[in-house]
Amino acid sequence: MGKIVAVANQKGGVGKTTTAVNLAACLGAKKKTVLLVDIDPQGNATSGMGIVKKKTHHTAYEMLIGECTAEEVICTTDFRNVSLIPSSIQLAGAEVELVEMDDRINRLKIALAPVRDQFDFILIDCPPSLGLITLNAFTAVDTVFIPIQCEYYALEGLSQLIATVRQVKKLYNPNIDVEGVLLTMYDGRLNLTTQVVAEVKKYFAGKVYRTTIPRNVRLSEAPSYGLPVYYYDRWSKGSLAYQEVAKEFLKANS
Secondary structure (H helix, E strand, O other): OOEEEEEOOOOOOOOHHHHHHHHHHHHHHOOOOEEEEEOOOOOHHHHHOOOOHHHOOOOHHHHHOOOOOHHHHOEEOOOOOEEEEOOOOOHHHHHHHHHOOOOOOOHHHHHHHHHHHHOOEEEEEOOOOOOHHHHHHHHHOOEEEEEEEOOOOOOOOHHHHHHHHHHHHHHOOOOOEEEEEEEEOEOOOOHHHHHHHHHHHHHOOOOEOOOOOEOOHHHHHHHHHOOOHHHHOOOOHHHHHHHHHHHHHHHHOO
16 A cells, blocks of 8 residues: 655745655656646646646545546656656635535545555645645645754744644544654755754754755756656755655655
């Protein structure tokens, strides 16, 4: 049975989508079958995988409201072993629609159940909020993978995220756990970075990934070409870092 992992942080600009896209690509390159599920209305993971949003017939929106199945939504990508459930701007209004629906917390879990066995890993790129769509993800997953930016406000809101995970564990999904914490936009020359790393390690004892993601131009450029950095510049610092993250991830899940 495939493992389902939410890549989540309600704070925007922390490298959440970058992590979801590049971890998926690196796991695929390591011969693991991966389904990337984009439930962020911004759809950056969809375009980051080279999929033109206007040309998608079905999206995560139709899947969540029950108009089509996951099998009908999944599309192939140009990247080894990686499939995608694309996003839609309509997801921005889906929270209001979901409130009226039966099983509104379990819609994503129910939708993904029939395809779970087809993949080694299902990665869900969550919106930068703790609304109903993210709650759907937390109810469906085994673990939550948390990217954290190495900046002053890094820990702001994290207590709320962890409180939400605990609440979901108590009410809806007793198996949910933190997969790991990934430090992004890392610059070891800055004292502030060292302080943030120390705080994060104290807060998440034993869950912080040894690999950190540096600030890297190639990593920033890759999405504009619709490519994960592994396929844009395989030997760049950003690509090598995500390859190491994939190794750590697989070791933890072996």
